[in-house]
Amino acid sequence: MWTNYHTHSKYCDGKSEFNEYIDSARRNGVVSLGFSSHAPVPFDCKWCVQKEDLLAYFDNINDLKKHVHDIEIYKSLEIDFIPGVVSPFEYKDDLDYTIGSIHFVDQFPDGRRWEIDGSHELFLEGVDKIFNGNMKDAVIRYFELTREMIFSAAPTIVGHLDKIKIQNPSEKYYLEADSWYQDQILQTLRLIDQAQLIVEVNTRGLYQKKSPTTYPSPWILEIIREKDIPVTINSDAHHEKDLVSHFEETAALLKEIGFTNVSILRGGTWQRIPFNETGILI
Template identity: 55%
Template structure:
């Protein structure tokens, strides 16, 4: 349910993803291009293409026998500017993500999951090189998104960890960091939103663990917060990249089901390393 095509920064047309999903005998495929934002962003969809995108996904959904296709967007949350609720009425579902944390001194929104040099710029100029303040603000924004513009699915909840190369900024076992995660999970639990388990960091080799980390997955399981498994594919070949390995991890933690959008409703499906089963 988390895929990107050439309507944003993905590779290839929607039809290529459909063909690959059919070859993989997938149950459902959701398109979730990066939603337009009201400033220049090279990896987001252009606002003038939104209607074309929605129409294209609808057309594929009507003409792809054996595969359910759903229209979604990955929507950024920036307070007072954009959030998942802004697009929800046009879609089957939304993925809500935080890619930007406040703004640089010149007013440019600060992207936290791009180049490390850009991360360091905001770390120094906005937060005076205080990583605890950076991380706390990131999770504060995630909670604000869930509370004020709740998405269907909360995207790559701890993706900011990709900037923590070799643990140079923080340890995920630090009490203050775990407190931020726990606060965020409590907020999500109250909302009823689904948390995605995202494999992109694994196959891109930007992380040795999925988003979120295994200890966070353990907390999700303990709190009975529903999850879905996504690859954040930017190429058709990545639709199920690292799914078997991640399914094994989820099973070892104790998860029995993952949520899938099926017949128009999010439903729990049993799974194993080979895929879904009724």
């Protein structure tokens, strides 16, 4: 049995309907399923739920929660944190839990918002024009924003903690072993620990073949284990076929690192449940 709290439907940039995810959950033994489309933002965003569709999104999930009895269904959004613009706090009262993620880091001089997980070309343009070509400053800013989110508008789950590494293939621009990078990770984990948040172990980079490892990287998971920070395995699926993609190898990795439990939502409450490489043990 598995759980997954990070899925994108056709309300945002996902390619599958809620019902297709539910069928996939039945086929794949997913017993607790959360829908988490990209929350609306107050500027043009093609991959976000549009503000005028948000009520329908909520209604649709509420309806499923009422009528689907063999799978626990949960209502969420993956919410961006942009200081003074949007934060996980904005929507949390309507949701069972929140995922807080950084996709936008600051703005170009012409006002365009810089997406850190868009094209590599756009990424390099942002490093150049916003950070005067200083890659290290750009990466540090990403983690600073993550910490500001945790400090000022903590979500339930921290989404793809180190996703900015997607732009550092084969560690082309910096090494994760560099002391400044490790320091950013340690500072961020310290805050996550204090705020008692859940870190997702996100498999999207693996099936997209854009990262050879999970978000976050295994060495970061080792520190998370040492600090006893709770984790949950999510696929960040944009299609029902990816609902449990790479879950077995990720569970095996977590076991190898020494994790004994993962966090799941059960009866509306987060609980830490034993697991092995075939899934959660309930």
